[in-house]
Amino acid sequence: MRQDNLVYDHILIRYGELSTKGKNRKDFIKKLFTNVKNALSGFPALTLEKTHDRMYINLNGEDPFAVKPYLEKVFGISSFSFAIRCASDIEAIKATTLTLARKEEGRTFKVAARRSWKQFPMISDEINRAVAGNILRNTEWKVDVKTPDVKIQIEVHEQDTYIMTDKYSGAGGYPVGVGGKAMVMLSGGIDSPIASYLTMKRGVAIECVHYASPPYTSAQAREKVLELARLLAPYQGHIMVHIVPFTDLQLAIYEHCDESYAITIMRRMMYRIAEKLARKQNALAIVNGESIGQVASQTLESMMTINAVTRMPVIRPVACMDKVEIIDLARKINTYETSIQPWEDCCTIFTPKNPVTKPTIRRAEWMESHFDFEPMVDACVENCESVLIYPDKKEDDTEDLF
Numbered sequence: 001m002r003q004d005n006l007v008y009d010h011i012l013i014r015y016g017e018l019s020t021k022g023k024n025r026k027d028f029i030k031k032l033f034t035n036v037k038n039a040l041s042g043f044p045a046l047t048l049e050k051t052h053d054r055m056y057i058n059l060n061g062e063d064p065f066a067v068k069p070y071l072e073k074v075f076g077i078s079s080f081s082f083a084i085r086c087a088s089d090i091e092a093i094k095a096t097t098l099t100l101a102r103k104e105e106g107r108t109f110k111v112a113a114r115r116s117w118k119q120f121p122m123i124s125d126e127i128n129r130a131v132a133g134n135i136l137r138n139t140e141w142k143v144d145v146k147t148p149d150v151k152i153q154i155e156v157h158e159q160d161t162y163i164m165t166d167k168y169s170g171a172g173g174y175p176v177g178v179g180g181k182a183m184v185m186l187s188g189g190i191d192s193p194i195a196s197y198l199t200m201k202r203g204v205a206i207e208c209v210h211y212a213s214p215p216y217t218s219a220q221a222r223e224k225v226l227e228l229a230r231l232l233a234p235y236q237g238h239i240m241v242h243i244v245p246f247t248d249l250q251l252a253i254y255e256h257c258d259e260s261y262a263i264t265i266m267r268r269m270m271y272r273i274a275e276k277l278a279r280k281q282n283a284l285a286i287v288n289g290e291s292i293g294q295v296a297s298q299t300l301e302s303m304m305t306i307n308a309v310t311r312m313p314v315i316r317p318v319a320c321m322d323k324v325e326i327i328d329l330a331r332k333i334n335t336y337e338t339s340i341q342p343w344e345d346c347c348t349i350f351t352p353k354n355p356v357t358k359p360t361i362r363r364a365e366w367m368e369s370h371f372d373f374e375p376m377v378d379a380c381v382e383n384c385e386s387v388l389i390y391p392d393k394k395e396d397d398t399e400d401l402f
Contacts, residue, residue, distance in 0.1 A: 008064045008082040011071070012155070012162050013055035016078035016172045024178075025052075032076040032175040038237050039070045053116075054155075056162075068168065073234045075201050077170030081153065083162040090122060094134040096163050097152055101135045104165060106149030108142050109135065113154040120156050127154060174203030176236040181205040182285040182315065183278035185270065186241065188225045188343070191289030191318050193232060193335040194326050198317035199287050200235045207281055208239060209274050209384075211246040221343035229389040231335050242277055243385045249376040256371040259352045263297045264359045265367060267306040269377060275310045276381045285313040291326070292319050296355040305359040 013036070015029070033050045036057075040046055045060040046067070057067070064082045071080055086096040101109065113127035122130065131154065135141055153164045184196045186208040196206055210225045222243065229239045249269055257265045274286045290298045297306065307314055318326055330336035 008084060009059055010083040010085050010162060011057040011059065011064055011067065011080055012083045012164060013057070013071070013080045014078045014170070015053065015055070016076055016170060016174075028076070028175060028178055029055075031178050032074070035076065035175050035177070035237075036071070036074055039074050039234070040067060042070075043067060070234070071170070072168070073171060074175075075171045075173040075203065075235060076175035078172060079167050079170050081164035081167050083164045085160050085162055088117060088120060088156055088158065088161045090127070090130055093127070093154060093156075093161055093163070094131055096161075097131050097154070098134055098138055100152065100163060100165060101139055101141060101150070104150050106141070108144035108148045109150045109152055110143065110145050110148040111135075111152045111154065113156065115156045117156050117158040119158070127156065171201065171235070173201035176200050176203060177205045179203035179205075180285075181207065181281070181283045182287045183274050183281065183283040184208045185274055185286065185288040186210050186225055186228065187289065188221060188228065188339065189289065190330050190336065190339040191291060191326055193228050193289075193333070193339060194321075194329050195287055195289040195315075195317045196232050197235065197329070197333055197335075199315065200232075204285075204287075205236055206239065206287065207242065207277075207283060209242045209244060209277055211244045211270060211273075213247040213250050214245075216247065218343055220341075224338060224341050224343050226387065226389060227338050228335055230391060231333070231338065233389050233391045238391075239389045240281075241387045241389055243387065244273055244277075244380045245383050245385075246380060249373065249380055252371065252373065252376060257367045260354055260356045261359060261364060261367055262352050263355045264302060264305055264364055267297055267302075268309045268364060268368070269373060271306060271310045271314075272377050273380050275312050276377070277384070278312060280381070285315050286310065287315045287317065289318055290316045291321065291323070296357045299357050301358040301360075302356075305361050305364050308361045308364075 015032070029050055033048060033055065036055065037048055043062050045062050047058040047060060049056045071077065084096055084100060086092045111128045111132045113124045115124045115127065131152070132143055136143070150165050155162045179202055182199055182204050184192065184199065184206045186192045186196065196208065199206055208229055212222055226241060229241045233239045250266060253265050253269065254262050271286065278286060290303065293299055296302065327336060330339060
């Protein structure tokens with residue numbers, strides 16, 4: 001329960017799935033430490049300290065509630081709490097918890113001590129009883145171990161003890177960057193931003209590729225994609241977006257290929273471009289927002305035919321999710337309202353009347369053999385515009401920072 005008059009001096013961070021990692025644990029914690037430091041770069045007074053199972057932020061006078069929104073978007077954090085630090089001495093612990101209890105709103109409480117420093121002269125249950133007894137003697141509060149208004153948590157370490165009452169959920173997952181880098185096909189719809197989010201949550205840093213077909217696609221469609229990247233940027237600090245000039249190649253597809261196969265051939269070209277960009281940027285996989293059976297190009301037959309042009313792993317984080325689940329997550333991460341803006345992308349402006357739902361690799365290759373598309377694919381890669389997106393709308397044409 002928020003109490004603005006409480007003087008919290010630290011934030012205690014609990015690791016997420018890092019706890020399951022053995023030999024990689026040290027590298028994961030190091031990466032998380034770097035990501036937290038970068039996320040909180042706007043608070044120069046903060047100092048950070050990491051241990052094998054916790055991370056501590058010394059607020060040095062900063063408002064913890066101002067820091068909270070930034071921490072909530074750092075993957076690798078299971079939960080965090082605002083804390084008051086005191087000496088690892090039972091009298092100091094009792095005095096600090098009593099001060100905290102008197103300033104909290106509530107009628108009932110529970111004490112939960114965790115004794116990380118095993119040389120402390122009291123075991124956890126003894127600490128619980130000593131602290132609770134002191135509060136009962138000096139306040140009108142009552143103990144309720146099942147549904148307390150306030151849960152006082154105590155973590156006793158050798159150097160210091162941390163006392164907390166609130167626990168906030170973190171983003172979970174792994175620290176972004178521990179799993180390498182992937183190239184996301186960011187269309188501007190609802191699904192691909194969610195695919196981006198879920199990929200970052202697994203510790204994979206992302207860059208994005210967007211296919212633009214001016215004048216058939218508008219400047220607003222481009223800005224929509226950049227805005228989606230801006231909304232996703234806080235989860236890894238910044239995102240590089242590669243905008244591919246796709247018009248000439250798309251027109252050539254419709255000129256030289258059967259209309260029913262146009263979407264299939266177009267997607268195959270997109271995969272070729274994405275792979276070339278991925279290899280150029282040292283990314284190890286392609287990611288997209290395809291969901292099985294959602295449209296003609298996303299049947300299993302279509303996926304197999306389209307996927308055949310690349311030897312790079314293709315990750316589809318939302319492939320087996322219901323649309324309602326995807327929309328709920330889009331609302332949660334605040335991309336939904338931007339995604340549903342009516343600006344069309346290159347996949348919707350040339351939609352054939354009867355797209356094939358069960359294409360074959362042989363048929364697709366036969367159609368592609370009637371025209372040399374390779375120089376146009378290379379031109380798309382060479383002439384793409386790369387924009388570095390930050391959360392605060394600052395944009396920069398620059399090189400990759402990962």
